């Protein structure tokens with residue numbers, strides 16, 4: 001577990017306009033540039049902007065350690081699917097990651113476990129690393145939460161495993177009730193869920209390192225507080241300030257050094 005790369009991801013959701021996205025990426029690039037290369041080389045970093053900003057963001061971040069990905073994909077690689085974007089296209093344009101099954105997509109766009117599973121398979125088939133989001137809708141007892149999240153994880157990987165697809169999968173554990181709030185869920189609870197998910201992920205994909213990162217009002221200070229409980233963070237609003245992202249980078253670098 002301690003050998004896993006600490007991972008920091010940011011989803012910009014639909015918060016920023018086009019120019020704002022590019023400005024933010026330039027500032028993030030500057031934050032990266034201010035830090036010694038060695039401190040960052042042990043981390044895995046990715047950013048997920050809106051679809052129309054993907055091409056310029058790929059270009060802007062090409063010479064940095066930050067990978068780029070999309071917030072969604074279709075489960076087919078081509079065809080009559082108006083308004084959709086395929087994993088094949090994402091890969092072709094330089095994306096390395098794709099988010100699948102975020103709570104907002106499950107809740108607002110009716111994304112079922114079956115669709116999530118097909119999208120995970122599409123991501124792996126196209127050489128993209130899926131960032132699979134799981135998490136409970138309401139705060140419950142830890143044992144219940146773990147069971148629910150393990151069920152979501154198994155359902156999400158079912159198509160990929162049946163098709164014998166393999167590849168790195170990053171799981172983002174995001175308790176839905178902690179998303180968009182003022183503070184993250186308590187580390188004592190989320191740490192146990194992350195560890196249970198990591199164990200199962202490694203059983204399901206034994207050849208991969210199976211990282212489980214935490215998301216839901218995550219911000220500066222959380223990684224230090226959580227210690228080895230998380231393999232990293234999936235950030236939203238609290239990474240909008242580039243300086244806050246820089247502070248989280250420093251925490252991650254320090255933590256990686258201690259491993």
Ligand SMILES: O=C(CO)COP(=O)(O)O
Pocket residue numbers: 011102174178179180181215216217218234235236237238
């Ligand atoms: O959903 C999230 C990341 O995908 C978390 O968002 P917030 O950190 O803004 O709550």
